[in-house]
Amino acid sequence: MLIALALLAFGLGMFCGRGLGRLDRIVTSRFEGRLFRVPSRVYTAPTILYPGLNIDRAGLPATLERLGYRREPNGRVERPGGFFWEQGRLKLHLRAFDHPTRPEPARRISLELYGRDIDQILDLETRRELSAVLVEPEPVGAYFGPNREQRELVRLDEVPESLVAAVLAVEDQRFERHRGIDWRRVAGAFWANLRARGIRQGGSTLTQQLVKNFFLTPERTLRRKAQEAVMAILVESRYDKEAILEAYLNEIYLGQRGPTAIHGVGEASRAFFGKAIAELELHESALLAAMIQSPNGVSPYRNAERALERRNLVLHLMRRQGRITPTELAKAQSEPILLATEVIESNETRYFLDALRLQLPQHFDGESLASDGMRIYSTLDLRLQQHAVEALGRGLRELEERFKHLAPEGRPPLQGCLVALRPQTGEVLALVGGRSYGSSQYNRCTQARRPAGSVFKPFVYVTALDRQAGPLVTLASHLDDSPLTVDTPTGPWSPANYDLEFHGEVGVREALERSLNVATARLAQEVGIERVASMASRLGIESRLPEVPSLALGAADLSPVEIGRAYATLANGGVRPEVRFFEDVVDAEDETLEQRTLEFERVVDPATAFLAVTLLEGVVESGTARRIRGQLRGPVAGKTGTSDESKDVWFVGFTPELVAVVWLGYDEPRSLKGSASQLALPIWLRFMRAATGGEIRGAFLPPPGVQRVEIDPLTGARALPGCPRRRSEYFLQGTTPEETCPRTPWTKRHPRDDTPGVIERLFDRWLWGQQ
Amino acid sequence: MSALRMALVVACALGVCVACRGIGPDRAHTLEADVPTWHFADVAEEGDARRRASNRLVDEALSDELADTPRAVERIRRALQVDPTNPWAYLALAREQVSRGEYPAAWAALDQAEARILAEGEIPPGVQAHLSGLRGRVLVAQDNSAAAFPLLAEAARLAPAAWDDQHLNAAELR
Numbered sequence: 001m002l003i004a005l006a007l008l009a010f011g012l013g014m015f016c017g018r019g020l021g022r023l024d025r026i027v028t029s030r031f032e033g034r035l036f037r038v039p040s041r042v043y044t045a046p047t048i049l050y051p052g053l054n055i056d057r058a059g060l061p062a063t064l065e066r067l068g069y070r071r072e073p074n075g076r077v078e079r080p081g082g083f084f085w086e087q088g089r090l091k092l093h094l095r096a097f098d099h100p101t102r103p104e105p106a107r108r109i110s111l112e113l114y115g116r117d118i119d120q121i122l123d124l125e126t127r128r129e130l131s132a133v134l135v136e137p138e139p140v141g142a143y144f145g146p147n148r149e150q151r152e153l154v155r156l157d158e159v160p161e162s163l164v165a166a167v168l169a170v171e172d173q174r175f176e177r178h179r180g181i182d183w184r185r186v187a188g189a190f191w192a193n194l195r196a197r198g199i200r201q202g203g204s205t206l207t208q209q210l211v212k213n214f215f216l217t218p219e220r221t222l223r224r225k226a227q228e229a230v231m232a233i234l235v236e237s238r239y240d241k242e243a244i245l246e247a248y249l250n251e252i253y254l255g256q257r258g259p260t261a262i263h264g265v266g267e268a269s270r271a272f273f274g275k276a277i278a279e280l281e282l283h284e285s286a287l288l289a290a291m292i293q294s295p296n297g298v299s300p301y302r303n304a305e306r307a308l309e310r311r312n313l314v315l316h317l318m319r320r321q322g323r324i325t326p327t328e329l330a331k332a333q334s335e336p337i338l339l340a341t342e343v344i345e346s347n348e349t350r351y352f353l354d355a356l357r358l359q360l361p362q363h364f365d366g367e368s369l370a371s372d373g374m375r376i377y378s379t380l381d382l383r384l385q386q387h388a389v390e391a392l393g394r395g396l397r398e399l400e401e402r403f404k405h406l407a408p409e410g411r412p413p414l415q416g417c418l419v420a421l422r423p424q425t426g427e428v429l430a431l432v433g434g435r436s437y438g439s440s441q442y443n444r445c446t447q448a449r450r451p452a453g454s455v456f457k458p459f460v461y462v463t464a465l466d467r468q469a470g471p472l473v474t475l476a477s478h479l480d481d482s483p484l485t486v487d488t489p490t491g492p493w494s495p496a497n498y499d500l501e502f503h504g505e506v507g508v509r510e511a512l513e514r515s516l517n518v519a520t521a522r523l524a525q526e527v528g529i530e531r532v533a534s535m536a537s538r539l540g541i542e543s544r545l546p547e548v549p550s551l552a553l554g555a556a557d558l559s560p561v562e563i564g565r566a567y568a569t570l571a572n573g574g575v576r577p578e579v580r581f582f583e584d585v586v587d588a589e590d591e592t593l594e595q596r597t598l599e600f601e602r603v604v605d606p607a608t609a610f611l612a613v614t615l616l617e618g619v620v621e622s623g624t625a626r627r628i629r630g631q632l633r634g635p636v637a638g639k640t641g642t643s644d645e646s647k648d649v650w651f652v653g654f655t656p657e658l659v660a661v662v663w664l665g666y667d668e669p670r671s672l673k674g675s676a677s678q679l680a681l682p683i684w685l686r687f688m689r690a691a692t693g694g695e696i697r698g699a700f701l702p703p704p705g706v707q708r709v710e711i712d713p714l715t716g717a718r719a720l721p722g723c724p725r726r727r728s729e730y731f732l733q734g735t736t737p738e739e740t741c742p743r744t745p746w747t748k749r750h751p752r753d754d755t756p757g758v759i760e761r762l763f764d765r766w767l768w769g770q771q
Numbered sequence: 772m773s774a775l776r777m778a779l780v781v782a783c784a785l786g787v788c789v790a791c792r793g794i795g796p797d798r799a800h801t802l803e804a805d806v807p808t809w810h811f812a813d814v815a816e817e818g819d820a821r822r823r824a825s826n827r828l829v830d831e832a833l834s835d836e837l838a839d840t841p842r843a844v845e846r847i848r849r850a851l852q853v854d855p856t857n858p859w860a861y862l863a864l865a866r867e868q869v870s871r872g873e874y875p876a877a878w879a880a881l882d883q884a885e886a887r888i889l890a891e892g893e894i895p896p897g898v899q900a901h902l903s904g905l906r907g908r909v910l911v912a913q914d915n916s917a918a919a920f921p922l923l924a925e926a927a928r929l930a931p932a933a934w935d936d937q938h939l940n941a942a943e944l945r
Contacts, residue, residue, distance in 0.1 A: 048853050050824030131827030132824050132827055424887070425855055572886060573890050575879075575883050602879075701890055
């Protein structure tokens with residue numbers, strides 16, 4: 001009998017031991033591995049403030065609101081993240097920006113305003129004038145795992161004592177003394193529940209709550225409760241109180257921000273108060289602690305009154321437990337609840353985030369992006385992005401209202417894309433890859449390849465104008481727009497114009513301004529299709545280009561981003577930029593993992609690029625995009641594009657500082673029954689007006705090697721006094737027309753190759769005032 | 772017709788004058804003596820508010836405190852964020868990249884600087900000195916001495932104070 005009992009006890013011991021061992025392994029593997037998955041966050045480029053900047057045009061008030069800057073009621077901006085408006089002045093306490101190579105200190109500044117322009121920036125500590133200051137980058141999105149949890153990890157030594165005290169007061173007042181289970185509290189809860197004949201009160205310690213969240217399901221069974229208790233004891237026996245408390249504070253669920261779950265006090269501090277955890281004050285700490293029990297029920301955004309009531313309850317509890325003084329209680333209780341603006345992550349930036357992700361090296365896979373807590377500093381300009389979203393969304397809706405055929409019932413909707421980049425650096429400032437990310441994640445700016453149509457034509461003209469190749473034409477040359485048939489392996493090819501007419505002899509400018517197909521196709525034949533394809537590649541087109549005659553008219557499937565890059569090369573004087581979506585990637589330990597340097601390469605000489613730009617300016621001045629004039633002041637160039645049967649419409653336009661591409665079409669191509677200037681151009685214009693305020697800075701100036709000469713537009717000859725028609729035109733040096741009007745008739749299309757001598761040029765300049 | 776004839780005569784005389792300008796003692800030497808060394812400070816306060824703000828960030832990048840550190844590149848990037856057409860930011864970037872040994876990137880930045888200067892006018896000889904000198908430095912690093920030496924010689928000729936040692940430090944550019 002004794003032996004049997006002993007064996008039974010042994011067996012029980014073995015059973016319990018194995019169970020304990022299993023639980024212990026679960027506990028240690030979690031605690032000693034990665035405790036939390038922290039999604040990597042993407043940030044905008046920083047906002048830069050400088051004298052002369054208009055704060056409204058720069059969107060500063062909205063930026064401060066999104067970043068959670070708070071209006072300081074007393075006029076002093078002593079805490080980072082505070083601001084105060086005075087007459088003609090905005091005082092700001094900028095937060096520090098932590099970055100391994102480009103940190104910025106927290107600083108108190110005053111923006112002295114003249115109207116809404118910054119007149120002066122003063123450092124409020126030193127009273128010194130500052131040339132420029134940076135507002136920290138804004139988070140715009142994150143690469144989540146399947147559970148969409150967002151957290152900002154904090155170390156216990158960063159957490160203010162007031163928060164620890166508040167959490168312990170309300171959740172586990174004997175945390176420092178128990179070993180995982182608070183038996184007094186268990187007994188109290190048991191008695192309360194017995195009296196209530198149901199479960200009314202829990203007796204879980206903070207350690208038990210942590211165990212439940214980490215390892216167990218939320219079901220309320222005795223077996224799960226027993227497991228929770230055993231594991232809590234195991235956790236307490238293996239790890240110190242600080243480690244447990246830190247894990248708890250980082251794990252605890254504190255509500256929702258749209259579809260994203262807020263976990264941990266670090267994230268909650270940012271979400272609710274717009275500040276780092278270390279900056280929390282007592283009344284804010286009490287509010288966070290109050291929310292633990294019922295995060296959404298006590299959310300100050302949803303139920304401010306209840307939140308205030310619960311916060312004060314926590315403060316009283318803290319006082320009763322001797323964790324705060326009566327004075328602290330009175331002060332904290334008198335504080336109103338001041339919240340940061342609730343920023344719900346929208347889908348507006350998701351297309352950009354997807355494109356950025358594709359540009360990251362392969363080792364940044366989905367798993368590491370969803371768990372490693374990296375910070376990715378992008379090139380996104382949130383102000384431009386919002387304008388782009390607005391322009392495309394509203395533009396498409398308005399088109400559908402105006403042209404009913406664009407929105408037939410029961411068929412997938414009209415789609416579009418808008419991408420804007422900086423021509424000098426290739427930085428993508430805004431990107432909207434479709435009309436709704438929620439309904440389609442297909443990125444039409446980067447993933448789609450669609451027939452380029454006439455937006456390809458400028459590449460034909462650049463090739464023909466290229467100094468290295470001759471050049472074959474000047475801007476005063478005439479092209480033949482009469483019927484053309486080219487033999488191809490698939491049979492004869494005969495291009496037609498959009499208006500189904502032929503226009504005979506037309507000037508180069510007119511041919512591009514009116515987007516004449518036949519004249520352009522003939523020019524491409526003269527230049528050589530392979531050279532056109534090669535030029536397009538040099539300018540930045542990466543897709544494969546079919547070397548067929550119709551390539552000249554855009555019979556190549558290209559992405560909006562690569563077209564934007566090729567136009568950026570022209571806008572940038574022939575220097576091709578690399579397209580960039582991010583600047584650098586920093587890991588959780590503050591090490592830079594990846595950095596994108598500025599990369600560019602001269603691919604076309606500046607004079608040729610300038611001639612192409614001036615041709616494209618002509619499209620805006622008097623061609624298919626002339627409706628831009630009157631709505632934008634300053635240098636603008638661009639090209640409309642419509643593919644076969646109007647299945648795709650494009651507008652690519654640029655200023656000296658911004659290139660923007662708009663594409664519209666259906667995912668399953670069908671005719672839009674409209675032209676690019678009717679459909680794509682208004683969206684581009686809406687975006688550009690918002691982005692620039694209607695005033696374009698800078699100019700496209702002719703570089704050395706370009707001459708401006710008066711010509712007779714009819715013949716292309718140099719216009720002398722007495723010539724009945726004249727306009728000025730740009731020429732590469734050495735290609736000015738030999739013929740003159742009215743002395744000799746125009747007979748020769750090709751420019752002469754010789755450069756005028758010094759005396760000839762001086763004579764010209766003196767006599768006719770030509771440059 | 773008489774006016775035209777007179778114009779032709781005047782032009783002919785002018786032509787003779789121009790043709791004879793090159794005759795005489797060492798003209799090139801006279802020109803060089805007139806070329807002052809170009810410093811960034813010469814243009815730092817030029818342009819509109821954006822250009823000036825951008826220039827101040829470039830100036831910070833060229834300061835003793837930041838020059839030749841990663842923060843200098845960061846400052847130049849911010850300068851380009853404020854004004855992407857600022858040629859001096861690209862020039863400062865190229866200098867920084869040469870000193871960091873990032874030669875292909877420096878060459879590209881010089882292309883960009885040149886493109887931006889040309890987009891605003893002509894290249895002043897003092898700036899040409901720095902462009903040539905920095906290109907020369909890149910070519911030396913790429914073992915292309917034959918192409919490098921004429922450029923470095925041109926730099927030393929145009930801006931001897933800065934380029935006599937075939938090196939351009941931040942203070943010399945500033």
